[in-house]
Amino acid sequence: MKTILRSVFVLTFVLLIASCNSGEKKDVNTNDVTTENNSNTKDKGQAFIADDGSAPNVLQIAIGSPDHTTLVAAVQAADLENALVNAGPLMVFAPTNDAFAALPEGTVETLLKPENKNTLADILKYHVTPGNYSKEFLMKAFNGKELGQANNQYVLVEVKGDDLYVGGAKVIASVKAGNGIVHVIDKVMLPPTKE
Numbered sequence: 001m002k003t004i005l006r007s008v009f010v011l012t013f014v015l016l017i018a019s020c021n022s023g024e025k026k027d028v029n030t031n032d033v034t035t036e037n038n039s040n041t042k043d044k045g046q047a048f049i050a051d052d053g054s055a056p057n058v059l060q061i062a063i064g065s066p067d068h069t070t071l072v073a074a075v076q077a078a079d080l081e082n083a084l085v086n087a088g089p090l091m092v093f094a095p096t097n098d099a100f101a102a103l104p105e106g107t108v109e110t111l112l113k114p115e116n117k118n119t120l121a122d123i124l125k126y127h128v129t130p131g132n133y134s135k136e137f138l139m140k141a142f143n144g145k146e147l148g149q150a151n152n153q154y155v156l157v158e159v160k161g162d163d164l165y166v167g168g169a170k171v172i173a174s175v176k177a178g179n180g181i182v183h184v185i186d187k188v189m190l191p192p193t194k195e
Contacts, residue, residue, distance in 0.1 A: 055178030058092045059084040062182070070100040070108060077112045078121040083150075088179035089132035091147075093155075093166055095188045103188055125151035126167075126191040132180045135171050139164050153191050 059081055062068045071094055075081060084090065100108050111120045128150040133141075139159045146154035147166070155167030164171040169185035 055176075057085045057179045058088075058090055058177045058182050061175055061177050062092075062094060067096045067098075067184075068094055070097045071095060073112065074100075074108075074120055074124060077114075078117055078124055080121060080124055084128075086179065088177075089130065090177075090180035091129045091131045091133060092180065092182045093127045093129075093169065093171075093185045093189065094182050095127070095169070095185050096172075099169070099185065099187045122151050122191060123188070125149060126153060126155070126189055127185075129155075134181070135164050135174050135183065138166070138171075149191075151191060155189060 056064070059075070062072050062075070062084075075084065084092070110116060111123070126149050129147045130150075131147075138157055142157040143159045144157070146156050148154055158165045166183070166185065167189035169187040169189050171183045172186050173184040175182045175184070
């Protein structure tokens with residue numbers, strides 16, 4: 001259970017950072033630019049710094065969870081690792097591997113293709129919102145309200161009996177992270193089509 005929660009936290013953090021860094025400027029010294037440097041920029045940034053002393057961030061939680069390998073692969077394919085390790089606070093709603101498996105056949109494979117990177121990033125950002133609210137707090141303070149997500153869209157928070165649903169997905173576990181909280185959910189939330 002702790003592993004799932006850690007994975008959820010990591011995902012939230014990555015998504016938040018990605019939304020915050022979308023306009024990030026990069027300093028480039030044109031005298032030092034080489035083809036090799038350009039091909040290795042993916043593995044640079046805060047997400048790739050070893051840190052065994054701090055509380056795990058949302059990305060580290062997701063990476064450590066065997067139930068979130070598909071989510072981690074999606075975050076990596078969308079180059080959102082650095083977004084999930086920022087200071088936050090971030091709430092990540094982390095779908096399990098079973099949630100991804102429930103999508104129509106071929107959906108995940110299609111989204112992981114390089115040409116679909118922007119669509120994948122939009123879906124992942126739809127699972128992240130600023131904040132650090134427990135399941136109990138969300139149930140009390142946000143029932144019937146919407147949360148603003150990192151992709152500039154909204155998800156409805158609903159309480160049904162003793163259960164919390166966000167964007168139609170049931171929160172099945174929560175894990176605190178160093179930069180927020182990961183809420184494990186039982187389905188992938190797909191953002192409404194933008195007009």
